[in-house]
Amino acid sequence: MSIAEKEKEVIEEFELFNDWMDKYEHIIEQSRQLPLIDELQKTDEYLVRGCQSKVWLNATFKDGCVYFTADSDAVITKGIIALLVRVLSGEKPEVIIESQLSFIDRIGLKEHLTPNRANGLASMVKLMKTFALGFKLKQQA
Amino acid sequence: MMPDTPTKPLRAFTAIESEQIRSLFPILGRQIYGKQLVYFDNGATTQKPQRVLDSIQNYYTTYNSNVHRGVHFLSQQATDVMEDARKTIQEFINAKQAEEIIFTSGATESINLLASSFSQLLAKGDEILISAMEHHANIVPWQMICERYGYHLRVIPILDNGDLDLIAFDKLITPKTKLLSVVQVSNTLGTINPIKQLIDKAHQNNTAVIIDGSQAVQHLKIDVQELDCDFYVFSGHKLYGPTGTGVLYGKKNRLEQLPPYKGGGDMIKEVSFEKTTYNDLPFKFEAGTPNIEGIIGLAEAIHFINHTGIASIANHEADLLNYFTDKLRAIPGIRIFGESSNKIAVISFLLRDIHPYDIGVLLDKMGIAVRTGHHCTQPIMQRYQIPGTVRASLAVYNTRAEIDVFIDALHRINKMF
Missing domain, CATH: 3.40.640.10 (Type I PLP-dependent aspartate aminotransferase-like (Major domain))
Structure with a gap:
């Protein structure tokens, strides 16, 4: 499935819910699907600093594609990460670097990704792209 | 300047008095995500009356x-x-x-x-x-x-x-x-x-x-x-x-x-x-x-x-604090931080092991404004060894009815985790 198809799938899922609380129930549900980062990697090295909730992120490179693992101490943050990982994981580095992630806006979660939101998610997206860039450069070398 | 009015009885405001006070603050009529705003973030900043x-x-x-x-x-x-x-x-x-x-x-x-x-x-x-x-x-x-x-x-x-x-x-x-x-x-x-x-x-x-x-x-x-x-x-x-x-x-x-x-x-x-x-x-x-x-x-x-009278404000807020504290304590898994016998209507709490950020986000979606996090007092968080709290801080225009809305919202959140 392409990124666009995965984004479409997520958007359609969220269109089923009219009520904000139901949307958030679904986000909490998503948090359980997140491929978790190894407990031993929950260190400062993998920490994405946010003011209120902590996020840990790691990435591996296999057969030309990037795979993410992550975790957060806040469940809603974790659920949103799960959505991002669901869309970006298994993609080629250049696809990740170019991705706009407009689905986040479309499902009404844009506020969580604004840089001033104190949850580390904005920095996390940047870091996902940095990982992808690193793998791309390594590949070229 | 109007003098303070010590002759006012020492009690919570009546529903009519509360409504009069609330009507002085235009922002309180706002709806947030289709819900009536409940503003419990007064410790961060208060709303302003029309005369200001x-x-x-x-x-x-x-x-x-x-x-x-x-x-x-x-x-x-x-x-x-x-x-x-x-x-x-x-x-x-x-x-x-x-x-x-x-x-x-x-x-x-x-x-x-x-x-x-x-x-x-x-x-x-x-x-x-x-x-x-x-x-x-x-x-x-x-x-x-x-x-x-x-x-x-x-x-x-x-x-x-x-x-x-x-x-x-x-x-x-x-x-x-x-x-x-x-x-x-x-x-x-x-x-x-x-x-x-x-x-x-x-x-x-x-x-x-x-x-x-x-x-x-x-x-x-x-x-x-x-x-x-x-x-x-x-x-x-x-x-x-x-x-x-x-x-x-x-x-x-x-x-x-x-x-x-x-x-x-x-x-x-x-x-x-x-x-x-x-x-x-x-x-x-x-x-x-x-x-x-x-x-x-x-x-x-x-x-x-x-004009409202600081003593009347204090009494109204004391009533809200008692009402709020009793209702919160009745929820299993609530931990209140700050239980001095002498306190103002500020309640910092955690619910089970739910992250305060999660509670804050969900309360917001129900039209309730609170502050979550360390409240610019990180040494207090270190003292209690917690990442942060949810803080409800009340003011003159808050009511028991708003506390009821808040408690219902917490029950709903409690079921989601």
């Missing part, structure tokens, strides 16, 4: 002008209104003289002013005593001067229930303690500290006392002469006034001893390249054009408080 907004509009539409300098009519009028505001604040906290009221941009600037000016008067090795429940604004400015000039910062610990450890305080105050700077009411725990006792003890020790009243002036009657504190600071926006306004009260002799903090216009008597002499109080500390609109709005906010 009108006073600012009126200033700009009828007498906008710079103060203290123009000979023309408008400048004179603006100066008069601003100096009336100073008198309003003087009476509000019962300062002896209007010139003991210095306008600042907020409590943070008031404390920075004091730290900067005192840094030039202390000697190496002198100690500054604060408490473990201070806002970062009453920690960092002191750390900065300690680091730069070799003073030492000492900290009064807090007990499990959120009270100050007064036994430890007795031991920490020594001949080296030149300054005591403590919060009257904790923004995170709600604790009302026994500051009169602290002030008296400090004065027996020749220690100057600064009280951070940022979370006190909007809830309690303040009388700086009775307290006998040397300095008292607060922000305007937490007491129904505009942002960017604040007050530094200081006893006249204390303020006269302090060197000025900022240089500029209005704070000088004569300027030459050889020597500048400084203006008298309060202007010595008010360099540059002040926040005229803000100061006018702040005075209007105080008129609102006086």
Whole structure:
């Protein structure tokens, strides 16, 4: 499935819910699907600093594609990460670097990704792209 | 100015009184995500009554002008209104003289002013005593001067229930303690500290006392002469006034001893390249054009408080605190941080192991505004070993019905995790 198809799938899922609380129930549900980062990697090295909730992120490179693992101490943050990982994981580095992630806006979660939101998610997206860039450069070398 | 009304009975506002008060605040009619707004983030900032907004509009539409300098009519009028505001604040906290009221941009600037000016008067090795429940604004400015000039910062610990450890305080105050700077009411725990006792003890020790009243002036009657504190600071926006306004009260002799903090216009008597002499109080500390609109709005906010009656406000909020605490305690898995027997209507809590951020996000979606996180008091979070709390902080316009909405919302959130 392409990124666009995965984004479409997520958007359609969220269109089923009219009520904000139901949307958030679904986000909490998503948090359980997140491929978790190894407990031993929950260190400062993998920490994405946010003011209120902590996020840990790691990435591996296999057969030309990037795979993410992550975790957060806040469940809603974790659920949103799960959505991002669901869309970006298994993609080629250049696809990740170019991705706009407009689905986040479309499902009404844009506020969580604004840089001033104190949850580390904005920095996390940047870091996902940095990982992808690193793998791309390594590949070229 | 309307006098305070001590004749009002000591009880919560009736539904009609509450409705009257709420009708003065236009923002309270707002809907958030289709839900009626419940604003429980008053510790961060309060909403503003219409009369405050009108006073600012009126200033700009009828007498906008710079103060203290123009000979023309408008400048004179603006100066008069601003100096009336100073008198309003003087009476509000019962300062002896209007010139003991210095306008600042907020409590943070008031404390920075004091730290900067005192840094030039202390000697190496002198100690500054604060408490473990201070806002970062009453920690960092002191750390900065300690680091730069070799003073030492000492900290009064807090007990499990959120009270100050007064036994430890007795031991920490020594001949080296030149300054005591403590919060009257904790923004995170709600604790009302026994500051009169602290002030008296400090004065027996020749220690100057600064009280951070940022979370006190909007809830309690303040009388700086009775307290006998040397300095008292607060922000305007937490007491129904505009942002960017604040007050530094200081006893006249204390303020006269302090060197000025900022240089500029209005704070000088004569300027030459050889020597500048400084203006008298309060202007010595008010360099540059002040926040005229803000100061006018702040005075209007105080008129609102006086008109409503600070004792009536305190009683209404005490009723809300009791009601809220009882309802919260009935929810299994609730932990309240700050259970002093003497506190204002601020409740910091955690529900089971649910992250405060998650609770804050979900409350928001139900139209309820709270603050989550460390509330600029990270040492308190370290003290209780928690990442943060959810904080509901109430004000004059909040009601029992809003607390019911809040409790229902919490039950709903509780089921989601």
